[in-house]
Amino acid sequence: MEQNAMYEGQPLHHPKGWWGRYVFSQDHKVIALQYICVALAIGLTGMFLSLLMRMQLGFPGLFESISAGNYYQDVTMHGMIMVIYLLTALFLGGFGNYLIPLMLGSRDMAFPFVNMLSFWVYFLSVIILVCSFFVESGPTGAGWTLYPPQSILEGTPGADGAGILLMLGSLAVFIIAFTMGGLNYITTVLQSRAKGMSMMRMPLIIWCLFLATFLGLLAFPALLVGAIMLIFDRVLETSFFMPEIFKGGEVLDYGGGSPVLFQHLFWFFGHPEVYIIALPAFGIISELISCHARKNIFGYNMMVWALIAIAGIAFIVWAHHMYVAGMNPYLGFFFATTTLIIAVPTAIKVYNWVITLWNANIKMTVPMLYCLAFLITFLIGGLTGLFLGNVAVDVPLSDTYFVVGHFHMVMAVSPVLALYGGLVHWYPSVTGRMLDDRLGKIHFWITFVGTYLIYFPMHYIGFLGVPRRYYSNEQYDFIPQSVNDLNQFITVCALIVGAAQFIFLYNLIVSAYRGEEAGSNPWGACTLEWQALESPPGHGNWGDQLPVVYRWPYDYGLPGATADFVPQNVPDEQIT
Amino acid sequence: MDNTVNNEERFMGLTHGQVFVYTLMTVISILFLFITNAYLFRMNFEDWRSVPVPSLLWVNTGSLVLASVGMAWAKSGAKKTNLQTIKVGLAVGGLFAVIFVWGQIWAWQELTTLGFFLTINPANTFFYLITALHALHVLGGVVAWFYVTLKTFKQDASILKPESIGLLGAYWHYMLLVWVMLFGLLLTT
Helix, strand or coil: CCCCCEECCEECCCCCHHHHHHHCCCCHHHHHHHHHHHHHHHHHHHHHHHHHHHHHHHCCCCCCCCCHHHHHHHHHHHHHHHHHHHHHHHHHHHHHHHHHHHHHCCCCCCCHHHHHHHHHHHHHHHHHHHHHHHCCCCCCCCCCCCCCCHHHCCCCCCCCCCHHHHHHHHHHHHHHHHHHHHHHHHHHHHHCECECCCHHHCCHHHHHHHHHHHHHHHHHHHHHHHHHHHHHHHHCCCCCCCCCCEECCEECCCCCCCHHHHHHHHHHHHHHHHHHHHHHHHHHHHHHHHHHCCCCCCCHHHHHHHHHHHHHHHHHCHHHHCHHHCCCHHHHHHHHHHHHHHHHHHHHHHHHHHHHHCCCCCCCCHHHHHHHHHHHHHHHHHHHHHHHHCHHHHHHHCCEHHHHHHHHHHHHHHHHHHHHHHHHHHHHHHHCECCCHHHHHHHHHHHHHHHHHHHHHHHHHHHCCCECCCCCCCCCCCCCHHHHHHHHHHHHHHHHHHHHHHHHHHHHHHHHHHCCECCCCCCCCCCHHHCCCCCCCCCCCCCCCCCECCCCCCCECCCCCCCCECCCCCCHHHCC | CCCECCCCECCCCCCHHHHHHHHHHHHHHHHHHHHHHHHHHHCCCCCCCCCCCCCHHHHHHHHHHHHHHHHHHHHHHHHCCCHHHHHHHHHHHHHHHHHHHHHHHHHHHHHHHCCCCCCCCHHHHHHHHHHHHHHHHHHHHHHHHHHHHHHHHCCCCCCCCHHHHHHHHHHHHHHHHHHHHHHHHHHHC
């Protein structure tokens, strides 16, 4: 591409030197890789913390260094890292950055400098978070929901030191990073589509990323407000969320605040957050299923409207996380109803994926395996969500391992399976090489079967009434020995799954150098990111000429065409 | 060669900058909506004692109105490609925005002198929090104003377009609107 390429009257940024190309790059593809690397690194930390928790639950007392305080710190940091710093960042920062300009036929994000800034501010938020491991009191152990009053009161790990403040500060910085990135994604999707790329010709993953970004932009301010007010309560001893508290017979300086107010603010962010993670996963699955089953996605328009419905309803279900906090029964009825309603568009998506697979020419590639596994785990997570959405069922199951099993199935295992499928699918576009298929399948089977064996039994443990967040189950008569046996089994499975992730990491690194040459479009996909002149796409993505779009992104098995797919940028007259 | 990054498909004929700034305004609106919600929720508790709103806030509101007028003036100058009007309009807009923030700080000092400290009552805390958050957003606008003004004095053609100055002005008007609503909330509760 020529050096004088212009962007709305301004020159397209060209990197200068090594630092400009690989560190402070404004190229969306490099920024995407930066997001992916940092998110995977902090995600590995989160996984390690979960293994420590499992060791304590499966083999209590084996590691004397895991005290009750450490356990709660591990629980808290694991939850926050996985939800915010791994999944949100990787889906939107990683996949969003890489795919949005390429799939829309654009040269870069609308505002490349702001995009670069977004990554570095995200990186700063991760650094702040990691710092909390090294302060005297350690990181906060308040649970990932950070509920006051306990999150900022002495006695909770990290509350009397800097741990809780670093967590809240890190979240505030993350939200700034997300806002910068999110404004860019919205602008790029609305403004930088190639000629012919109407909104209803966009690949479903772009719709998903677009809507997930909207959700994030509208939901994160609630968390920011909650975090700022909690910092005030902790540092200045104000009483936004702090009620009158007696400690050792003495009244603390707090009084009159409402902990439930924090819960509302937190869950107004927290529930849309589930969809901020789930929607990009839906998008990945839609792309992968259609491409690897060599068949049009079933009901594109229906899928788009289902996504819009999910995004809208996601804002009016938050209080189903708070049934046991006490609420007006009519309000509980309202939130139970909206929770059941949101299952309808979600079910439409699942049905459409299954119908897409019906009578399709399914290729059992590694990405397709991940799609099939996603359908199974998401179905289980979704159905158990219907249990918990009902007030009468939720109350006895609340705060038991049933909830842990449910949310891990629906917003941990399922998105991570989609994530792996997506990484395997788009790896050739990033590196120009294929991942090793054998290692990919080994990793898939261990991860899928292993995570299933970890989380499915938790539903039964929950039915027995075993509470979550307990450091030790040893001193309770109502917990039978079988639960401890099952916990040992789950821990062994978790260790195996944890170890298997290094197979994937090894595959990622080694295949970049020794992997089979991928060619420009190894999966035979219709979408634009595979139609770039160079593989991997160069700076500016499209060489001299921007692509023009003539069709929707799922033209597989078009009657009269020789090939079983027709890319989006091929006009009717060029179809052979 | 097709040497543009911007492509053919646009949303409602808007520019990149307009989509960015309007979306940003939506996000900021949500932030203040949550603060307002929290305020209305908290004020129903027994310990709430409303803060007497300092009369200085009326003067500050006037400053923000003048800042907004200045920006509108700058935009009209940009439409007529009158550099002098742009410069004067920007100067008025920026100056009165800074005066507004300075006035808010002065109002806080006035309140603390009267004994309305931040931690005494939740109403006080909310007063300081809301006004500080708004002032911070105004200061964010001042950073953008500084960039645009610098470019204007360098006579950079890309900035002298009505759209660039118009967007800055839109943010100023928006900040005024947010303040009027917050001020109304503080006055009436």
